[in-house]
Amino acid sequence: MFLQLDQVSVRYAGSARGAVEAVSLGLAAGQIGVLIGPSGCGKTSLLRAVAGLEPLAGGRILMDGQVLDEPARGVHVAPEARRIGMVFQDYALFPHLSIAENVAFGLRHLARGERKARVQQMLELVGLAHAAGRAPHQLSGGQQQRVALARALAPQPRLLLLDEPFSSLDVELRERLTHEVRAILKATGTTALFVTHDQMEAFALGDRIGVMHGGRLAQWDDAYTLYHRPATRFVADFIGHGVFAPARIVSDGEGARVRTALGELRHVAECPLPAGDADGACEVLLRADDIVHDDASPLKARIEHKAFRGAAFLYTLRLASGERLLAHVPSHHDHEVGEWIGIRAEVDHVVTFDRATAAEPGTV
Numbered sequence: 001m002f003l004q005l006d007q008v009s010v011r012y013a014g015s016a017r018g019a020v021e022a023v024s025l026g027l028a029a030g031q032i033g034v035l036i037g038p039s040g041c042g043k044t045s046l047l048r049a050v051a052g053l054e055p056l057a058g059g060r061i062l063m064d065g066q067v068l069d070e071p072a073r074g075v076h077v078a079p080e081a082r083r084i085g086m087v088f089q090d091y092a093l094f095p096h097l098s099i100a101e102n103v104a105f106g107l108r109h110l111a112r113g114e115r116k117a118r119v120q121q122m123l124e125l126v127g128l129a130h131a132a133g134r135a136p137h138q139l140s141g142g143q144q145q146r147v148a149l150a151r152a153l154a155p156q157p158r159l160l161l162l163d164e165p166f167s168s169l170d171v172e173l174r175e176r177l178t179h180e181v182r183a184i185l186k187a188t189g190t191t192a193l194f195v196t197h198d199q200m201e202a203f204a205l206g207d208r209i210g211v212m213h214g215g216r217l218a219q220w221d222d223a224y225t226l227y228h229r230p231a232t233r234f235v236a237d238f239i240g241h242g243v244f245a246p247a248r249i250v251s252d253g254e255g256a257r258v259r260t261a262l263g264e265l266r267h268v269a270e271c272p273l274p275a276g277d278a279d280g281a282c283e284v285l286l287r288a289d290d291i292v293h294d295d296a297s298p299l300k301a302r303i304e305h306k307a308f309r310g311a312a313f314l315y316t317l318r319l320a321s322g323e324r325l326l327a328h329v330p331s332h333h334d335h336e337v338g339e340w341i342g343i344r345a346e347v348d349h350v351v352t353f354d355r356a357t358a359a360e361p362g363t364v
């Protein structure tokens, strides 16, 4: 792995609990990793630790085989010696310097001609060659953030760290820039680690996504696995829309199935089933896209709430038995709150958990 974190912990003075607790992850060269999780879960602290800006309380960080931090052996490579680039939320361009001068800022070690060529190349990469002579305030927020990216990439860092780089931009621009930035990072073969709290951004950007919770890394996987095979109840709850419904695992001559209020679910082979009770009691994750609106279905649910999501409605439904469900329904099926609609479950990945207890194993 190009970037390797082993059991990394960060603890702030005066705080009983670690901001980051024993996090291990690996990122191959050229891969993009994304850390997501609720506010205060330790994403920024972990990113700052990789940058060398926070000392480790334990564990070690390696990049390209070199130990950057290992407190047990007294190793700490200074931030400026790591060749790590950073991009933050608030552009942080120098207001009194032109766009070209901003990009040239970290290139003082290069000869003049080479520096000029690199600046030109970087500005072309982010599509802003025409703005080289302008001042930062003459550019839009999205353009300024592209300059910040060009400035961070110009010294050819070994790793790029980006902390919520799009969070001050509006949704549409954010989505476009997310794709652009991924394309730029891939074109330059840059290994990068992002922090975001936006799932869609994480899915669009990350080759590997880490969900953090209470300082710990709950799961580190590709987007597909994270969504379809969440390792913990917290991850299942945090990613996507869904509910945990009471269910029972039955196993006989026909193989294992999960019996729910929506009928029996098969396709359980991919996901490990919990040990469960002796009688197979468990909870099954039913995502909004597992519940299909079907007028012909004998199973009916009452619409309790609906939220317009563009192409689809997110319906909150209630079965006659009292169970609550969420369903994504194409928005041309515009039913009223209070109406009963036919539904059925179409679950390709059946994910079960032990029946809810106060605390989930493996999380804090």
Ligand SMILES: Nc1ncnc2c1ncn2[C@@H]1O[C@H](COP(=O)(O)OP(=O)(O)OP(=O)(O)O)[C@@H](O)[C@H]1O
Pocket: 012, 013, 015, 019, 037, 038, 039, 040, 041, 042, 043, 044, 045, 046, 197
């Ligand atoms: N400089 C600091 N001194 C003391 N405690 C800190 C410091 N910085 C962060 N913390 C605490 O460490 C924990 C993790 O904070 P961190 O900023 O890493 O979380 P985050 O996931 O990035 O949050 P957000 O999404 O809100 O930015 C929090 O409990 C926070 O209050």
